[in-house]
Amino acid sequence: MSTPLVEVFDLTRSFGPVRAVDGVSFTLPAGQVVGLIGANGAGKTTTMRILASLDQPDGGVVRVGGVNIVDHPEVVRARLGWMPDHFTPYADTTVGDYLDFFARAQGLRGFDLSRRLAEVLEFTDLGPLQTRPSTGLSKGQMQRLCLARTLLNDPEFLILDEPAAGLDPKARIEFKNLVRILRDRGKTLLISSHILSELGEMCDTLLFMDAGRVVHHGDKESLQRRDATAALVFDITVHGEVALLTEWLAVRPGWRLAETRRDGARAEFSGTGAVAVAAELRRLAADVAVVDFHRQERRLEDAFVDLLRDGGPPSPSLPPPLPTEEKS
């Protein structure tokens, strides 16, 4: 594994009686794309805000590139880019003026400023939109503008909070391509999203949070293999009333309805072995007009729901312990 760029150890943050982040520890290796997943209120945004030096932890240590974020936030800020989930462009400002301002605010001047602006405009394909008012852009163009701003200081570490939210399919594909290029350029990305299938495609590892804790940290495959005794998932299509199928699944032992569709359902079967499955299929076909019955790969969403239901062990990849005086 490559050298960790980000080290988080025993991070805590409370808001009054609510413990938003509760002893979170993980490391992010340089050059990896990491997905941060969790239900609403799981502590994702608070963790990301602390990593971006926008909030202060009550306890624990965060280091980016070996620099403590509490002691030297200005050093860390120079190395990171933050793309929030909510982006409102400035009124009475063109795309070019917007980026020019943030480039100046990052300390760029003269030729460096022009060169960097040219690079990010070309990378995000915003060159032709330079003179357009920033408030007159489509959602996809706005996300590209936001990404362009994030890249102005050429950060090593990018934190993207729900970057694909509200994008149409074409813009999502474009965005995924940009993420891929950034990874190829050696950037470390921490991406939070609710669209788990997309995260699975983009990310090298996934970090699951629940109730302020990390419940899983590993690659997609490790998550899907996490529970070897997990139920088998079947996709069933029926002819006629779907209610008949759902009622059958409700009364039949070993089955659990996962999701209903217009023409069928997804269900989990806790039994194992081909014989048991074949017997169940025969019973089902006798009671319901089954058109299609096939086994599915376990989806990230299913694994996520299982994790939330079961809870999980803390991440095995804890950073080395820190000196005792820093743990206060």
Add this chain to the structure above:
Amino acid sequence: MNATAVSSLTDKVAPPRFDFPTWLPPMLVKELRQGLRARGFVGALMGVQTIMVIMLVWAFAIEGAVANSATSMVNGFFWGLLGLLLFVITPTRGLGGLHTEMTSRMIDLLLLTRLTSWRIVLGKWVSLMTQALLLVIAMLPYGVVRYYFGSVDLVSDLRTLMFMLLGCGAATAVALWVSGLPKIIRVLLPVGFFILLQVGSGGFAMMGRGGSSWFSVGSSVGGPGIGNFSLLVFDAGILILFALLQAVRRFAPPAENHAASSRGLVMVMFLPVPLCALAGEPALARGQLVLMLVVLLLVGAMELASLRFPMPVHVRKWAGRGRVRALLGACSLPGWPSAAVFLAAGLGVVALTTLAGGMTGVAGVSAFLWMLVLAWVALVFPILLLAMMPHAAKAAGALYFIIQAVFGILCIVAGNHVTTLLLGDTAHMLERLMHVLPVSSFWLALFGLKNTEDAAAGLHSWQVAMVFLMLMLAWRLSRDYRQFVRHQMKQGVVRAKADPTPPSA
């Protein structure tokens, strides 16, 4: 990427911007770009030009018939429009300054750049003032045309214009401060201001009846003179800085400690006092000392109204830097115990100056010093009450001022002897209580309602007992805070030894 490739790329997609040079502060450039395109600015500029042209044409038309009327009309419109631009339009534009940035969370993006929270607010203020200056400059040709109609005193006009710009600066800074406040407070602020005016006028009425002389020192300050003028500019500058600092505190990252700057600014207000005294202007020195005292009490109240602990980073900054700096740190940390120490130190400075002769014009120096003690108790008392309530932390700021207001109203009731009419025989007891209870005893002392009968009745010893009770309570309730600060100081020394030099960006 080689230089040629970069040049071709630069030529292709990013033509350089020539509107503002790159040495200008980025925030100022951004605000000017936005501001000069905003409808508010363009509308004000066009509107004023149109009104002045129409007014001048009209004035020329009637000038032959009624000369005096034309002169007063031109002057009226000129100064009236300038007042509108500087005291209404510019501060109103400032009212949206921080609100939009904070609600859209753009402020986070700004704070992640090299811009500090102070530069962000200063950039907004300078931009608004630059636009106000542009509007004034656009009005100047009409000021020159006023010569045609006569009755123009150039020196007086320039002085007036300068004071107007100073007032505009202060009003705009206050508007930026208000723009960062929650909506409910922005709505309640004008109501509160009105109530304060009423209470203030009531207080002055009581003062007149009670024969207080505290405020008479201020009345001697006035009239022309370089000393007065310099002090006015100095105090206006402090007001502007103070308002901008409060605006900064609305969104600054929690790691930044602006309590220190806020308190430091109050102490800066003391600097002209010895200078005025040395320059043979004792009246100015007294006036400045009273002004500093009023601001000290105001800032003291604002700083005390919080039950929060400082963040470790605030404390560690002062660790291992000697006893004097540690003491300075103790006066500058966020949280009520530190604010109480600062307030005591500030009141101590006022008391020492009074003893040294700065307040020789005030009758009863010892009574004045006792009033300072009562002031400390009055400001600290509500937060001590709140510190005893475990669930008060979240709304401590609002509750603090509610307690102050309740006691203030009780004091006015007692001070005006309304209690005698309402409560009959029990009124006397209530009045005596008012002289002993922390907040009201200060107000009654301030407005000179502490009469000799009360003193003879042993109220003074009760007041002394109350002061000691408050001191003991403050010491007891600040125990956790003091332990936290001591612990973080030790941690700071350990960390400073472990990592003496910060890494480079």
